[in-house]
Amino acid sequence: MRLILPRQVKKACERPLHAQWARPAGHAFLQIPSGSVWYVSIFTGDRKRKSVGILSHLFYPWGLILQGLAIVHFIRRRPDTYWIYVILFLGPIGATIYLFAEALPDIGLARHSLKGFSRRKRIGQLQVAIRDNPSTGNYEELGDLYLEEGKLQPARDAYDKAIAARANTLDPFYGRGLCAIQLGDAAAALPDLEQVVAKDPGHDFHRAAALLAHAYALTGQKEKAEALFRRVTAISTLSETYLNFASLLASEGRNAEAREWIQKVLDKRPTMPGYQRRRERPWFRSANAMLKRLPA
Numbered sequence: 631m632r633l634i635l636p637r638q639v640k641k642a643c644e645r646p647l648h649a650q651w652a653r654p655a656g657h658a659f660l661q662i663p664s665g666s667v668w669y670v671s672i673f674t675g676d677r678k679r680k681s682v683g684i685l686s687h688l689f690y691p692w693g694l695i696l697q698g699l700a701i702v703h704f705i706r707r708r709p710d711t712y713w714i715y716v717i718l719f720l721g722p723i724g725a726t727i728y729l730f731a732e733a734l735p736d737i738g739l740a741r742h743s744l745k746g747f748s749r750r751k752r753i754g755q756l757q758v759a760i761r762d763n764p765s766t767g768n769y770e771e772l773g774d775l776y777l778e779e780g781k782l783q784p785a786r787d788a789y790d791k792a793i794a795a796r797a798n799t800l801d802p803f804y805g806r807g808l809c810a811i812q813l814g815d816a817a818a819a820l821p822d823l824e825q826v827v828a829k830d831p832g833h834d835f836h837r838a839a840a841l842l843a844h845a846y847a848l849t850g851q852k853e854k855a856e857a858l859f860r861r862v863t864a865i866s867t868l869s870e871t872y873l874n875f876a877s878l879l880a881s882e883g884r885n886a887e888a889r890e891w892i893q894k895v896l897d898k899r900p901t902m903p904g905y906q907r908r909r910e911r912p913w914f915r916s917a918n919a920m921l922k923r924l925p926a
Contacts, residue, residue, distance in 0.1 A: 693722030700725040703733045708911060735904055749775050766795040770802045782809045800826045804838055811841055816848035836862050840871040847878040869895045869913035876920060885924050892917045892924075 700717045709732050716724040756772045773788035789806035797803070807822030823842040826833050833839070840862045846855035859875040872891045879888040895917040899907060 693725075696722050696725040696729065700728045700733070703729070707732070707908070708915060735908065749778060753779075764791070764795065766792045766797045766802070769795060770797065770799075770805070773802065773805050777805060777809065782813050785809050786813070800830055800833060804833060807838075807845075808841065811845055811848075816845040819845045820849065832865075835868070836866040837868060837871070840866060840868060840874065843871075844874040844878075847874070847881070852878065852882065863891075867898070869898070869910060869917070873913065873916055873920065880920070880924060888924060889921065892920050 697717060701714075704714055704717065713728050713732065717728050718724070720727070753772065753775050756768055756775070760768050760772070769788050769792035773785045773792060776782075776785035776788055786806055786809035789802045789809065792802040793806065803822040804826045807819040807826065810816070810819035810822070819841070823838060823845055826838045827842050831839055839858060843855045843858035843862060846852070846858065855878055856875075859871070859878065862871055863875060872895050876888040876891040879885075879891065895913060899910070899914060902910065
């Protein structure tokens with residue numbers, strides 16, 4: 631479509647921006663503010679020209695900033711895919727909608743990141759305290775803090791020292807087994823997890839038993855793994871447990887059963903409150919990825 635402009639407007643297009651604002655009152659001018667939308671506005675009078683200039687200066691950079699923030703949050707949190715189209719195609723308005731709908735509720739999850747500062751401070755304090763008092767409690771607490779930070783090998787080393795100092799609780803054994811299985815050393819995790827489950831079958835809301843079943847599966851003891859998975863899934867509804875059981879079934883070629891357990895994870899999503907749904911996003915992504923990998 632061809633746009634025919636009055637001669638005065640064409641001349642205004644050819645003049646610098648500062649010259650456009652300096653046109654005498656009563657003359658028409660062309661305003662083309664930056665941003666994702668280009669449009670033509672024709673006004674007359676000094677008062678109208680000043681108000682439009684103020685608005686264009688206010689909205690131009692902030693729209694891009696809002697879109698940038700929304701995209702960064704989308705990449706980090708990975709919500710529903712349709713949000714990226716809302717952000718890109720609706721511009722600043724879509725970004726604002728996204729930030730209110732998805733980013734604002736995530737403020738509660740940011741507490742975990744804020745706690746990271748206090749965790750790192752406490753780690754430094756414990757490292758100093760251990761020089762004078764290498765007790766089981768100090769090493770166990772250090773291992774817990776490292777585990778929360780995602781530093782698996784230092785956490786495993788701290789649990790080793792806590793157990794060597796004659797730990798009399800199950801927590802350091804469970805923590806060491808958890809680190810071992812996440813580091814890919816399922817064989818080393820077995821003795822610790824077996825000890826924990828033998829003394830406390832419901833430890834950590836039955837997660838210890840579920841991880842023991844997963845360790846059995848990873849070490850080729852599939853019959854023991856399936857039997858334990860059946861017992862745990864009758865009590866626990868952890869998404870992690872369901873997906874680990876589905877992995878075992880898929881490894882045996884029982885794809886239909888595996889799909890059923892994966893679907894159970896996805897079926898929980900519609901009935902979950904918003905805060906819990908955001909926390910379960912990594913498991914939902916894993917479930918969708920597993921479904922795509924399974925042959926039909």
